[in-house]
Structures are given as C-alpha cells and as structure tokens.
Amino acid sequence: MEKVNWKVEGMTCTNCALTVNKYLESKGMQNVKVNFIGGDVSFEVPENIATKDIAKGINGLGYHVAQEHDDDEPKRKKFLSTHIQRFWFCFVFTAPLMLHMIPGVHIHVLMNPYVQLGLTIPVFLVGMDFFGRSAIKSVWKGIPNMNVLIALGAVAAFGYSLYGTIIGRAEDFLFYETTATIITLVFLGNWMEDRSVETTQAALQKLATTQKSMANMIAYDDQHQEHIFPVESTSLKVGDLLLIKSGEQVPMDCKILWGEVQVNEAIVSGESTPVFKQMKDHLIGGSIIESGTVKTYVTAVGEDTVLSGILKMVREAQTEKPPVQQLADKISAIFVPTVVSIALITLLANYFLADQTFSTSLLRSIAVLVISCPCAMGLATPAAIAVGLGRAARNGILFKNAKSLEIFKSIRQVVFDKTGTLTTGHFNITRFAVTAAELNEENFQRIVYSLEKYSNHPIANAIARNWKTKDEIRWASIEEVKGLGMKATDKEGNHYIAGSFKTATAFTNDGSHNVYIIRNNQLLGWIDVADEIRPEAKAVISTLHARGIRTILLSGDQKDKCEKVGKELGINTIIAEQTPAQKLEKIAAFNSDGPTAMVGDGINDAPALAKATVGISLSDATQVAMQSAQVVLMNHGLKNLPMALGLGKHTYITIKENLFWAFAYNIVAIPVAALGYLNPTFGALVMGLSDVVLAINSIRLNFKKVV
Incomplete structure (x- = not known):
C-alpha cells in the first residue's frame, strides 16, 4: 500500500481530528493517524483509490489539504480568513453594544433595538460563516464539534432578540449584545488557543526552518x-x-x-x-x-536527510495516541450532544421548576453552551506530547511513538548491551598471534580483513580498518551469524570462520581472546582488541540507581570482560556470553518482573530491543537496531538516557494535570452556568482561556528539570 503523509489545515480540536479520521476509515484507508496539533495526517491507501479524491473529500469537510506546490506559490489569503482578523472586525461592531453594560453609561441611541440589530448583523454573519458552516458539516458527518455549541448559543440569542423586535417587545427580548459578544470573544479565544498551540510546536518549527x-x-x-x-x-x-x-x-x-x-x-x-x-x-x-x-x-x-528523518519520526510519534488519551477521546466524541442535552434541560428546569422567566432560562442555557469546552479535553494530551517530543528532539532524543513516552513513567529496570553501548565501540588491536605454522602474518591479516570487512560488529570494523588491504579474498559465499561471527567459503571450497570463543572450543581451551580465525576446522590464530568505557557511562548508571532503577549488563562478550566493565560502573546484575536467542529469553523474563528498557546498538541486539518494553538504540547503531527500537539517542547519546526517562515521566505527569484541569473546568463550569452564576459573555471569554491554561501548563515542560 502507498503511505501518504499530508498537512491538513483548519483542524482546531479533537473532534476535528475524529471527523477526518472517521472519513478516511470510511473510504477504506488503513493505519489512519490524525493529529490536529500541527495538522499531520498519515494513512495507507489501498490500490485503485485516487488520493486526489480523498483530498477533495477532506476539503469538503471544511478543512484544507496543503499540497506540495502550496509552499512554492504564496497564497493570497481572503479577508477575514484568520481568527484575529475576524475578532477585530467583530469588535468594531460589538464594542458599542457592550458600552451600555458598563454601570453609569447610558447612550440612548444604543438602546434602540434596530440600532442594536444593525450592529449585530455583521457580527452574526461573520460568526455563522465560520461557526455555522463548521457546525453543519460536523453534524452532517456524525461527529459534532465545539462550533455546534457556539452556533446554537449565538443563533438562540439572535433569534430570540429578533423575535422580540418583530413583535414590538424588544425590551423583554434584547440579547443582541449577548450574540455579538459570544461570537467576538470566541474568535479571540480561538486566536489565543492557536497561538498557545503554536508555542507547543516551537521546537519542531525551529528544526523545520533549518531545512531551507x-x-x-x-x-x-x-x-x-x-x-x-x-x-x-x-x-x-x-x-x-x-x-x-x-x-x-x-x-x-x-x-x-x-x-x-x-x-x-x-x-x-x-x-x-x-x-x-x-x-x-x-x-x-x-x-x-x-x-x-x-x-x-x-x-x-x-x-x-537525517534532519528530515528526525522531523518525520517526531511527527509520526505525535499522531500516535497513548492509552491515557483514549478516555478523553471517548468523552470528546459524545461531549457536544451531552452538552446540548444539558443546555435543553437547563432551559426547561429553570423555566418550569425554578420559576424563572423564559429570558433568564434561555440566558442560562446559552451560558451552558458557551462555557463548555470539549477542546480542553482534546488538547490535554497532544499539547503535552508535542512539547515533550519537541524538547526531546532538541536534545537528541527521538521517540518513534507517543506510547513510549507514557511507558517510561513505569520503567523499573534498564538492560544494557556492553560493546558500543557502555563502551565507546572504538577498538584498537592490542595483540594477535598466528598459530598455523604454514601461515605468515601478512596472509593471516589478509584473511581476517577479507572476513571482517563484511561485518557490522564494532570489533570487526576496527580490525578491518587497521588491516585494510587491496589484495582481499573474493568469497563464493559469506554470511554473518548472529552471536557467533562471520562464515565464508572461497572459490576453492575452503571454509573460514571469524568468531568468538564459541566457534573455537574444539581447537583450544583458552577463551581469553576476542576473535578466533578458523579454516577447514584448523585454528589459524587469534586477535585481542581493547575498548574504552564511555566517559558518561558511570554518571548515567549512578543517576539510574539514585532513581531506584535496577541496572543489568546483558552481553554476548566473555564473562571476565563483562564483569570488569560491570563492576567498574557499579551495575547491579551482570549476564555474559549470551546468544541473541538467550538475550531474547532473558528480556522476556525481565519483562515479566516489571517494565524493562533495553539499550543496545548492534545487529545482535535487534530482537531484544524489539522484545523489551521500550527498546532504546544509539544513533550510530546498525539500521536493524534503530528500526527495532522505539527510542533513538542521537550522537552517541548515552548521556541523554536519564533525560529520556525523565521526559517520559514528566510528560505523563503533565498529561494527567491537563486532563484533571480539563475535566474539572467542565464539571464546575457547566453547573455554575446552569444555576445562573455565569453570563454567556464571561463564559465565552473563560472558554477560550481554558485552552490557553492547558497550553501554558504543557509549555512548562520546556523548562522543568526532568533529570
């Protein structure tokens, strides 16, 4: 299937994302991921379906699929195409209507219902052009969004006022200023929300601008x-x-x-x-x-390019939904119908049970519509994830999915590979010996280079770098056996092996060397190399221990070498001489004890990285290891492991804080509005501010100490 990545403009809340998601799935798209923050949409297209038809359908929902050529030619934006433009246009007409709300200010002409109607009509038309269109399209597609609430409130206030004006009893029905202020202040709130959300994307935007x-x-x-x-x-x-x-x-x-x-x-x-x-x-x-x-x-x-790969990885991670977001998504999907029902109950209960006038009852029901904010619940998780992923990317930490961020909160043990992970992986040959009498050193080095040049292992790379020759052997076949080494056959049918002690146990009892060279079941010689411990490794291990996280060294290398490294770093548990299959079994056992992170870099580590609760790879690792891992630490970035764990934990904390405030806001605000303690004007302003509060709380992640 063809993988499609689009930028879709115009999505403002979770319900917008759900609308696009539902549309794409209804058209047969698979692996659909939609993120309204940033507008990233990705999906897989089955054969015989034209993407231009899909794009046309999304545009028909009221959104806009940005094509590649959109960036080449600057678009001439229509007048009143942004929230801030709409706000200032509406404010010009709304400000006079709000004057008489100020105590002691009475401008006689503004009390004329026809003057108020004239001032309200331009605001109402602009509001309905945006909120009304969006509301109708969302209802038509079966996922009503927040604009349904705003449109209902504005239409109710305007229709009630217009009815009073027509029957000549305007003084009893005058809600024109309510209509205008709702629309004007929601435009202001939307603009503040957009600006706040943009700041959560600041780190990614900074990366993107460097591409040109x-x-x-x-x-x-x-x-x-x-x-x-x-x-x-x-x-x-x-x-x-x-x-x-x-x-x-x-x-x-x-x-x-x-x-x-x-x-x-x-x-x-x-x-x-x-x-x-x-x-x-x-x-x-x-x-x-x-x-x-x-x-x-x-x-x-x-x-x-590397930078494009980073941006793509982070954007894909943003479209992932961690488990904590699922409850908020379910509530957002039914939120608007629920609020409309509550508003209707508020109207009827105040009028029939509380003995309020119809005007007061209507005003309270409108306040319920306006004060409610499904966006806050939808924004809680993606805003925190956007900031968390952005800060991580800025510090050389790449999360392939948002789920990894959340899982990090519960990691109790970290498993490390040795070579190239806790050590630098930059080996030097310290000594070697040729044990076959018929072979000289030059021919021995030629054989070793010809074998090791095809390996991805750091030891093999070091040997190949030091013993490079133009007169290499041309093999009939050669392969790398995970956990053992290289196996090759030359054109004369001779069989060669360059591997660990496990490959030479039949020929020697000395297991102290790094690489053994065997030809036709004869030991030709051995090679010793030296590796240095990464300078930051000890501090990383100490930081993990301070957090109560158990550390484990799991390596295929010899026991004495693993114990030397493990003891020097103070690692809790040392397990050596493991094949890839044994590593896999050990990781499975660790996972059963508790959530486990695995840090590795070699081809031998790929299965274990995939099996771990969270697989973490270094950026100079093999491509197989990077593809198997959920987290990549850039630029030999073992030192960033504590920050990765801390960012995961604090991102999850921020998500919980955001969800608490989003739910608390709606749980408190709706009853307060229903009881008449909040008027629609104040409710419209507070509704916009609720999203800003969540965005600001998310932005704190950029500055919090997480290590």
Missing part, C-alpha cells in the same frame, strides 16, 4: 575552471559539489572531499560542543560550521 537555506555550489566550465554560485538548498541534488565556509549552515547531508572543520551539531544532538570533521566524514544538514572550510558532495536531499 542558501548553498555555494561548485561547477566547472569547459576549461575546468572552478565557478562558485549561490543556489537554494531545496534545489540541490545528490552528487552536487558544495563549498561550505566558517559560519555557514550545512545545506544538506554531505561527505567531505577536502578540508577540516569544527561543526556544531546541536540541531540534532542537543550538544553545542563543536565536533571535529575531516575528509570522508559526513556532515548533517542543518548543522553549523563554526570554523574551517570544506568542499563536499551532497549525499542525501529532501526526505532522505
């Missing part, structure tokens, strides 16, 4: 003379040559051909300390050259 910049392209004429000219980064293609100077932004992912630089990669790692880069090193698009000049060629553009 200018670049210095290098070209050569017929005489091979070099020419440099500026181009927009969006026009670059893979293979283009670029000159990047000190102080400039790297326009796209590149590889250095010439020069040395210090690079600030804070945009993807959260670490502002410059990183040294030289020939053959990669530069990440969006990073900044702090000093030096390089010539490079472009290795990835558009959606294939």
